[in-house]
Amino acid sequence: MKLKSIWIETTTRCNLKCKSCGSLKGKEDIDLGLFNKIAEQCFSNIEEVNVTGVGEPTMTRNFIQIVLTIIEQYNKRLIIISHGMLLNRNSKLLDVLLNDNVHLTISVDGIGEIFEKIRFGAKWDAMLELFQKINQIKCKKELTQFTLGINFTLNTLNRECLPDIIRLSVEQWHIDYLHVILMQPWNLNMDFFKANSPMNSDEKTNDILEKSRLIALETGLNVIFPTTFDSKQSLILEKRLIRIRGWFRKIKSKLSNSKFKNIFYALPATIYIRHQTLYKIFYNLLRIKKKHCKVPEERLFFKINGEVTPCCGMQNYVLGSMNKQNLNDILSDKPYSNLINGFTKGYLPIECLRCHLPMGPNYGN
Numbered sequence: 001m002k003l004k005s006i007w008i009e010t011t012t013r014c015n016l017k018c019k020s021c022g023s024l025k026g027k028e029d030i031d032l033g034l035f036n037k038i039a040e041q042c043f044s045n046i047e048e049v050n051v052t053g054v055g056e057p058t059m060t061r062n063f064i065q066i067v068l069t070i071i072e073q074y075n076k077r078l079i080i081i082s083h084g085m086l087l088n089r090n091s092k093l094l095d096v097l098l099n100d101n102v103h104l105t106i107s108v109d110g111i112g113e114i115f116e117k118i119r120f121g122a123k124w125d126a127m128l129e130l131f132q133k134i135n136q137i138k139c140k141k142e143l144t145q146f147t148l149g150i151n152f153t154l155n156t157l158n159r160e161c162l163p164d165i166i167r168l169s170v171e172q173w174h175i176d177y178l179h180v181i182l183m184q185p186w187n188l189n190m191d192f193f194k195a196n197s198p199m200n201s202d203e204k205t206n207d208i209l210e211k212s213r214l215i216a217l218e219t220g221l222n223v224i225f226p227t228t229f230d231s232k233q234s235l236i237l238e239k240r241l242i243r244i245r246g247w248f249r250k251i252k253s254k255l256s257n258s259k260f261k262n263i264f265y266a267l268p269a270t271i272y273i274r275h276q277t278l279y280k281i282f283y284n285l286l287r288i289k290k291k292h293c294k295v296p297e298e299r300l301f302f303k304i305n306g307e308v309t310p311c312c313g314m315q316n317y318v319l320g321s322m323n324k325q326n327l328n329d330i331l332s333d334k335p336y337s338n339l340i341n342g343f344t345k346g347y348l349p350i351e352c353l354r355c356h357l358p359m360g361p362n363y364g365n
């Protein structure tokens with residue numbers, strides 16, 4: 001394995017209630033002993049550290065210390081995705097993050113009222129003020145390698161805002177990258193997802209994406225778009241996946257008080273890691289096309305409880321624990337080699353088939 005990059009989940013807390021977000025939040029921050037162990041065993045070999053997990057990274061206790069360890073002590077590039085609302089209030093943190101070793105992404109899912117409706121708890125005026133401050137400090141510090149990005153999670157409520165987001169990004173916010181993500185059906189957002197999935201009236205979504213592509217070309221903004229919507233293929237897969245999720249939810253709710261609940265949650269991951277033959281039968285039965293992804297060969301995700309998984313989208317695929325093992329033991333153990341074997345053959349876990357990460361199997365264009 002040649003590790004290039006890792007994710008470290010530094011907190012599971014968040015103070016917003018975004019409608020599209022299905023992340024299972026908690027109340028924890030990373031233990032500094034665990035963070036230091038990951039740093040000692042990993043950082044010297046990698047290029048970048050992404051501190052994004054299910055929560056809001058800027059809420060992490062000791063966050064400045066964590067950031068400085070990454071960008072100053074180890075001289076690594078820090079990637080952070082944030083809702084940005086606390087950066088306005090914490091000028092010390094904003095100053096630390098405005099550094100040539102940082103790529104800061106702010107999530108902006110709309111404009112004005114639509115933004116405030118989706119990102120419940122966030123304020124549009126505060127967002128505008130933040131971009132102004134970032135650009136002022138960037139100029140003052142004469143930064144050349146710092147990069148600023150936007151994540152736009154597209155659904156039917158906000159899709160019409162995308163062309164204006166591109167214009168604002170260029171004309172006022174001086175953004176380096178915009179990443180357009182199709183909203184995913186995550187656990188906690190199923191009702192919002194069903195009502196506002198970008199695949200509802202998919203032709204309209206396609207039109208808006210096409211129009212936005214032209215504006216991106218005109219303005220010269222780097223935009224990572226989702227791969228072109230192949231409506232027939234996507235819808236067939238979508239329906240199958242939603243049906244499978246539906247079965248799972250029903251069985252899960254029946255098991256909610258049972259001692260088998262935890263085993264059931266981890267079942268798909270266990271089948272994938274331990275019983276690849278069953279997984280291949282499943283692929284053949286559902287006539288799912290093989291896909292390839294290099295993420296588990298190049299990256300790892302460290303959960304707040306020390307568990308190590310191959311990717312931020314595969315939280316149940318536990319390969320080991322940094323609280324009990326060293327990284328080398330985890331990487332030379334059976335679960336990791338079995339998992340890589342499945343990936344190399346093109347049998348990706350079901351949740352990976354609709355991956356939205358730019359480095360994943362459905363990479364953007």
Ligand SMILES: C[S@@+](CC[C@H](N)C(=O)[O-])C[C@H]1O[C@@H](n2cnc3c(N)ncnc32)[C@H](O)[C@@H]1O
Binds near residue numbers: 053055106153184186
């Ligand atoms: C879970 S958040 C965590 C970081 C931070 N709290 C934030 O909101 O930027 C990471 C990214 O996931 C995006 N996101 C939220 N809900 C999503 C969904 N249902 N499908 C795809 N991306 C989603 C957010 O917009 C954000 O850019």
Ligand code: SF4
Binds near residue numbers: 021022056083
């Ligand atoms: S998307 Fe980010 S800011 Fe919004 S609720 Fe989820 S973790 Fe919090």
